[in-house]
Amino acid sequence: MIKIELSRAVKEIAKRKPKLVVVQIPEGLKTRTNEIIEKIEASGSECIVLMDPCFGACDLASDKAEKLGADLLVHFGHSKMYEGKNTLFFPLFYSIDSGKMVAQIGRLEEELDKRNLKNICLASTIQFRDHLKFIRESLGKKFKAHIGKGSSRIAEEGQVLGCNYSSFRNVNAECDAVVFIGDGLFHPLGFTFLTEKPIFHFNPLGGTIREFEDEREMFLRKRHGAIASVQNAKSFAILVSTKSGQMFKERAFELRKLIESKGKKAIILAMDYIMPEYLLGVEADAYVNTACPRIVIDDYSSFKKPILNPTELEIVLGVKKWEEFKLDELD
Numbered sequence: 001m002i003k004i005e006l007s008r009a010v011k012e013i014a015k016r017k018p019k020l021v022v023v024q025i026p027e028g029l030k031t032r033t034n035e036i037i038e039k040i041e042a043s044g045s046e047c048i049v050l051m052d053p054c055f056g057a058c059d060l061a062s063d064k065a066e067k068l069g070a071d072l073l074v075h076f077g078h079s080k081m082y083e084g085k086n087t088l089f090f091p092l093f094y095s096i097d098s099g100k101m102v103a104q105i106g107r108l109e110e111e112l113d114k115r116n117l118k119n120i121c122l123a124s125t126i127q128f129r130d131h132l133k134f135i136r137e138s139l140g141k142k143f144k145a146h147i148g149k150g151s152s153r154i155a156e157e158g159q160v161l162g163c164n165y166s167s168f169r170n171v172n173a174e175c176d177a178v179v180f181i182g183d184g185l186f187h188p189l190g191f192t193f194l195t196e197k198p199i200f201h202f203n204p205l206g207g208t209i210r211e212f213e214d215e216r217e218m219f220l221r222k223r224h225g226a227i228a229s230v231q232n233a234k235s236f237a238i239l240v241s242t243k244s245g246q247m248f249k250e251r252a253f254e255l256r257k258l259i260e261s262k263g264k265k266a267i268i269l270a271m272d273y274i275m276p277e278y279l280l281g282v283e284a285d286a287y288v289n290t291a292c293p294r295i296v297i298d299d300y301s302s303f304k305k306p307i308l309n310p311t312e313l314e315i316v317l318g319v320k321k322w323e324e325f326k327l328d329e330l331d
C-alpha cells in the first residue's frame with residue numbers, strides 16, 4: 001500500500017500560514033485530489049492542485065506556483081532534488097507488513113549464501129527507503145550491507161534515480177553484489193552498465209527476489225538497432241526540456257558542435273514535455289534527447305524518427321565505441 005503523509009503535510013503547511021498553497025501530485029494520487037484540497041483548506045489556506053503530469057522532483061512546478069501567486073508549493077511523490085523557493089516535499093512510501101518483509105529477507109539471505117556473497121550494496125528508489133534500512137538492520141551478521149551517499153541530485157542515502165546512480169558508485173568498491181529494492185525493471189537495468197557483479201532485484205511488493213541478467217541483452221539489441229538506423233542520418237534535432245531538473249542546454253550546444261564537426265546539420269528545440277506529437281513537421285532525420293534518459297528507453301516507439309540519448313549519438317558519430325554503451329545519467 002502507498003502511504004501519503006497528508007497529516008504531517010497539513011501540520012507543516014499550517015505552521016507557515018500561507019494564503020494560497022499550490023500542490024503538485026503524481027498521477028497515482030489524483031484519486032485523492034479532493035481529500036488533499038479539503039484537508040489543506042480546513043487548516044486555513046486556499047489550495048489549488050496542479051493536474052499536469054509529474055514524474056519526478058526534476059519537474060518541480062515552482063514557475064507555475066509563482067504564476068498562480070502561491071505562497072507555498074507542496075510537492076507530493078518525490079524527494080528533494082534541488083532547492084525550490086518556499087517548497088515542501090513529501091515523498092510517497094510503500095508500507096509492507098514487517099512479518100512478510102522478514103520472510104523475504106530470509107530468502108534473500110539464502111540467495112546470497114548460495115553464491116557466497118557477503119558484502120552487498122543496498123539501493124532503492126525513494127518509495128522503498130524505509131525497507132532499505134530495515135533490510136540492513138535485519139540481515140544476518142555474516143552479511144555486510146553498504147548504503148552509499150549520492151550526489152546533490154539524490155536526497156537519501158542508498159537512493160537511486162533512473163538518471164543517477166551516484167549513491168551506488170560511492171560504495172561499489174566495497175561490495176561483491178548489488179541488491180536493488182523496488183518495482184520496475186528500469187533501475188536494475190541501469191546497474192548492469194555500471195558493474196559486472198551480480199545484481200539482485202528484490203521486489204517487496206510482489207515478494208520476488210531474482211538475479212537480474214536476461215533483460216540486458218534484449219535491451220541492448222533494441223538500442224543497437226536504433227543506433228544502426230541513424231548511421232546515415234544527415235540532420236538531427238537536439239531536444240532540450242525546459243523542466244528545471246531536466247534542462248541541459250549547454251550539453252545540447254556541445255552536441256550540436258560535435259554533429260557539425262562531422263559535416264552534419266543540427267538544430268536545437270526546446271519544450272516542457274518531450275512529446276512525439278510536438279515534433280511532427282520538424283525536418284530532421286533523427287532526434288537527440290538531452291532530458292530524462294527514460295524518454296528514449298520507455299517511449300522510443302512513439303516517436304516517428306529514431307531518438308537517441310547523447311552517448312548513443314557519440315557512438316553513431318564514432319566518438320565512442322559500441323562497447324562503451326551505457327545509460328546516460330544526469331547530475
Ligand code: SF4
Nearest residue numbers: 055056058162163292
Ligand atoms: S529518471 Fe527522469 S523522471 Fe526520474 S528523476 Fe531522472 S530525469 Fe526525472
